[in-house]
Amino acid sequence: MALTKRQLMMFFILFPIAALMFIHHTLVSLSVFSPPPSVNHALSENIHLENDETATVSTEITVTTKKRKPEKPEQQTNTASNTATKQTESVLDMYTCLKHDAATDFFAQQLKLLEQLPGPASRDYSRPAAPQTQSTDHQVRDQMCGRNVCKSLIKNAPWTRTDLLKALREFTRDVYPFRPIGNNNLGMGFNHAFLSWFYAKQRQPKYIIENGIHLGQSTWLLRKAVPHAKIFSFDPKGSIIRYWDKNVTYWVGDNVKKAGYMINGWKDFNEIEWDLYIPNNDEALILFDDHQNHLRRLKEAHERGFKYAMFDDNWPELQGDNYSIKQMCDETGGHALRSPDFPDKQRVLKCDNFHMKDEFITLQQHQANREWLLSVVKWYFEGPPPLFYPPHLEFTKFGHKPKKDTTPVQLVLPKPSQQLLLYIADAIIPKPIVQTQEEFDFVGLGMKSSGLKHADFGGHVCPCYVELRQ
Numbered sequence: 001m002a003l004t005k006r007q008l009m010m011f012f013i014l015f016p017i018a019a020l021m022f023i024h025h026t027l028v029s030l031s032v033f034s035p036p037p038s039v040n041h042a043l044s045e046n047i048h049l050e051n052d053e054t055a056t057v058s059t060e061i062t063v064t065t066k067k068r069k070p071e072k073p074e075q076q077t078n079t080a081s082n083t084a085t086k087q088t089e090s091v092l093d094m095y096t097c098l099k100h101d102a103a104t105d106f107f108a109q110q111l112k113l114l115e116q117l118p119g120p121a122s123r124d125y126s127r128p129a130a131p132q133t134q135s136t137d138h139q140v141r142d143q144m145c146g147r148n149v150c151k152s153l154i155k156n157a158p159w160t161r162t163d164l165l166k167a168l169r170e171f172t173r174d175v176y177p178f179r180p181i182g183n184n185n186l187g188m189g190f191n192h193a194f195l196s197w198f199y200a201k202q203r204q205p206k207y208i209i210e211n212g213i214h215l216g217q218s219t220w221l222l223r224k225a226v227p228h229a230k231i232f233s234f235d236p237k238g239s240i241i242r243y244w245d246k247n248v249t250y251w252v253g254d255n256v257k258k259a260g261y262m263i264n265g266w267k268d269f270n271e272i273e274w275d276l277y278i279p280n281n282d283e284a285l286i287l288f289d290d291h292q293n294h295l296r297r298l299k300e301a302h303e304r305g306f307k308y309a310m311f312d313d314n315w316p317e318l319q320g321d322n323y324s325i326k327q328m329c330d331e332t333g334g335h336a337l338r339s340p341d342f343p344d345k346q347r348v349l350k351c352d353n354f355h356m357k358d359e360f361i362t363l364q365q366h367q368a369n370r371e372w373l374l375s376v377v378k379w380y381f382e383g384p385p386p387l388f389y390p391p392h393l394e395f396t397k398f399g400h401k402p403k404k405d406t407t408p409v410q411l412v413l414p415k416p417s418q419q420l421l422l423y424i425a426d427a428i429i430p431k432p433i434v435q436t437q438e439e440f441d442f443v444g445l446g447m448k449s450s451g452l453k454h455a456d457f458g459g460h461v462c463p464c465y466v467e468l469r470q
Helices: 005-029 073-085 087-093 100-114 137-146 161-178 190-203 217-225 294-303 325-329 363-376 390-395 418-428 437-443
Strands: 207-211 230-235 248-252 262-265 284-288 308-311 347-350 359-362 377-382 464-468
Touching (some): 190 308, 217 230, 294 363, 325 363, 359 363, 363 377
Parallel strands (some): 207 284, 230 248
Antiparallel strands (some): 377 464
């Protein structure tokens, strides 16, 4: 039977479509369109990453413990629960010393990633004045890696490196490029800005208490993380603030007045009757970025019934201008970083208020402070840097001697050799968030739109998050 002209036209239209559908079905059945292969990295996990710049923030990162075939849709729910069972192990991996060769290779990879960023480094990585490797360097490493810190609190933290990678991708692409203050000199840099934003975003509190405003960048970050939060901000230097938020209640110094803003005269956090402002302290989050003694700030928060706090100036051992939670966690009071023959290990320097209230306490008093910390903190998370290289530790000198102290003992740590500096970095700084080229590309650290430079990664003071027992 002859086909009509209309039937012939329909045949030539429908046949190619049917053929294309058949080819597509065949390719799918042969797994031609399977997900990209997993990436083996320092944690011996496989992370499936997408690195094109147009991918959305919700790109999934799946952590597993061995290679496996791509999952079927019904298996993906189980992946989340399997990841949760691995969280304790993953968290502690960021705080564990590496073996000598592994540490050397690890930081060599970090340098390769840093060198992809534009501009010079924040300091001379070659350290021409550094001494040769000393015979005691390995002993110091063993002291640092063998001491008790706060791993009993860290292991309870809910966040893994995978969580940080996903959040860092969002922050790098969708938040930090739009910050109101490009050069936040003496304030939060990229590392600390990310962690403060991350902690607030994870907690989603109804109320935020910000101690230390500086130019106002942190106020903006907190608002971006929790748009609905009621924020209370404190700083004795109100005249230098550049970013103001009309929905924030301020207590600032310098007799600042601005029409349309809720500005009160300067008071300290511990002088406020918080029951008048916050009906339920469990719904509040405190940021302490004020260079004050963390022991005192923790006691003030605990006495007032607050449970959640983050500390920006969480200085490593023997560094900084305030006694930090990280320093309290170290049972040796920082002496593990010193040569084994150091003669004065019974005193611990407790710094406070930008070095204006420094004093010595005994090692016994320091250990009593540590015991109190362990008794009131439910869990503690010490934020890792996105990228890190050992010379970044020389943000300040190791050790400090108060001007009024007349003892002849040299408290400032002699400049460490390159090898010892690597050991110190491995022992006291959590392992960086970004560890491979695939992760670097996934996060977008090298994208022009991020505006990041090599020097933006020049220092890290381990900002932390704590949940207190009540």
